[in-house]
Amino acid sequence: MEGKRPNVAATTPDLSVQVGPLTLKAPVMPASGCFNVGQEVAHLFDLSCMGAIINKTVMPGPRPGNPPYRVLERTAGLINSIGIPSKGPAEFLEHQLPFMRSLGTRVIVSIGGLSEADYAGLAALMDAQEGIDALELDLSCPNHAERRPFALSADATRSLVRAVRRATRLPLIAKLAPNVSDIVAIAAAAMEAGADALCVANTYPAMGIDIEERRPVLGLQTGGLSGPAIKPMTLRLVWEIVSELDAPVIACGGVTTWRDAVEYLLAGARAVQVGTANFTNPRAIPDIIDGLRAYLVRHGFARVTDIIGAAQPPERRARIARPSA
Numbered sequence: 554m555e556g557k558r559p560n561v562a563a564t565t566p567d568l569s570v571q572v573g574p575l576t577l578k579a580p581v582m583p584a585s586g587c588f589n590v591g592q593e594v595a596h597l598f599d600l601s602c603m604g605a606i607i608n609k610t611v612m613p614g615p616r617p618g619n620p621p622y623r624v625l626e627r628t629a630g631l632i633n634s635i636g637i638p639s640k641g642p643a644e645f646l647e648h649q650l651p652f653m654r655s656l657g658t659r660v661i662v663s664i665g666g667l668s669e670a671d672y673a674g675l676a677a678l679m680d681a682q683e684g685i686d687a688l689e690l691d692l693s694c695p696n697h698a699e700r701r702p703f704a705l706s707a708d709a710t711r712s713l714v715r716a717v718r719r720a721t722r723l724p725l726i727a728k729l730a731p732n733v734s735d736i737v738a739i740a741a742a743a744m745e746a747g748a749d750a751l752c753v754a755n756t757y758p759a760m761g762i763d764i765e766e767r768r769p770v771l772g773l774q775t776g777g778l779s780g781p782a783i784k785p786m787t788l789r790l791v792w793e794i795v796s797e798l799d800a801p802v803i804a805c806g807g808v809t810t811w812r813d814a815v816e817y818l819l820a821g822a823r824a825v826q827v828g829t830a831n832f833t834n835p836r837a838i839p840d841i842i843d844g845l846r847a848y849l850v851r852h853g854f855a856r857v858t859d860i861i862g863a864a865q866p867p868e869r870r871a872r873i874a875r876p877s878a
């Protein structure tokens with residue numbers, strides 16, 4: 554019947570999405586640093602249901618991270634200043650990458666560094682490995698004692714992504730910082746320099762004070778806020794980027810339930826990452842996938858792509874519907 558949606562209640566909706574050159578079987582994956590690579594939860598659910606697996610950001614060499622305290626719980630969020638401790642690339646290649654490859658899902662390797670040469674060197678190293686589908690560039694960790702995040706500046710972002718682009722043919726996902734005055738300009742700089750997709754975004758600079766001791770709680774004094782508190786703000790960033798640019802966006806910020814995932818998809822994100830929610834619900838990712846599937850069935854959508862950007866104005870939706878957009 555004209556205008557009536559097909560009855561898909563008896564079928565399973567297609568959850569696959571295209572994120573730039575990457576086809577994901579489902580639009581839900583962990584956020585870097587909040588899931589390790591999944592070994593600890595492998596007994597709780599089938600990790601192959603995820604759209605991708607992502608490691609905690611690997612740095613060019615071993616480093617201890619920041620002094621304690623490094624994590625602080627606050628209303629509706631977590632403040633961390635872990636500072637990317639890393640055992641370096643050799644350990645990653647030997648112990649984590651093989652496990653990631655064994656999961657039967659896309660393998661996204663998150664890399665970090667303190668200089669363009671650090672990122673380019675790691676990108677070249679990962680380019681020489683089998684079974685990596687994409688690199689995520691952590692340009693936005695607010696907790697490096699040594700330097701400001703690259704993603705606070707369009708010029709620094711452009712220059713870094715360009716340097717990495719020259720070092721690898723792997724698809725690149727640029728992970729942006731949320732605390733900027735013009736997120737669209739920085740997103741555009743990353744795409745112009747050769748990024749294939751954007752991860753929007755990292756944690757928001759924040760802090761807590763111990764009122765009995767009368768001093769900052771975190772060892773580095775400040776950290777990054779994540780969890781439910783940040784979702785409405787990151788949703789706005791995703792909306793702004795999708796409204797202005799034809800850039801594939803993976804949303805990351807406060808996704809805790811399937812409702813959060815649906816909101817981001819309606820804003821135009823092509824997939825979501827789940828970070829802090831894993832700490833309170835280790836089954837958050839499969840729960841979100843189940844809830845998303847049930848939402849699609851309930852509303853009569855045969856494909857998750859039918860809802861991507863559906864909250865945007867009609868003229869914008871037409872562009873978002875193109876898989877390359």
Ligand SMILES: Cc1cc2nc3c(=O)[nH]c(=O)nc-3n(C[C@H](O)[C@H](O)[C@H](O)COP(=O)(O)O)c2cc1C
Binds near residue numbers: 637694756827828
């Ligand atoms: C404890 C912790 C460690 C993190 N480590 C990393 C990391 O190594 N690399 C990275 O790109 N982001 C890291 N993040 C940021 C998350 O990937 C994510 O961008 C952020 O937490 C927002 O998502 P959420 O609200 O779902 O947690 C970390 C976040 C937390 C809470």
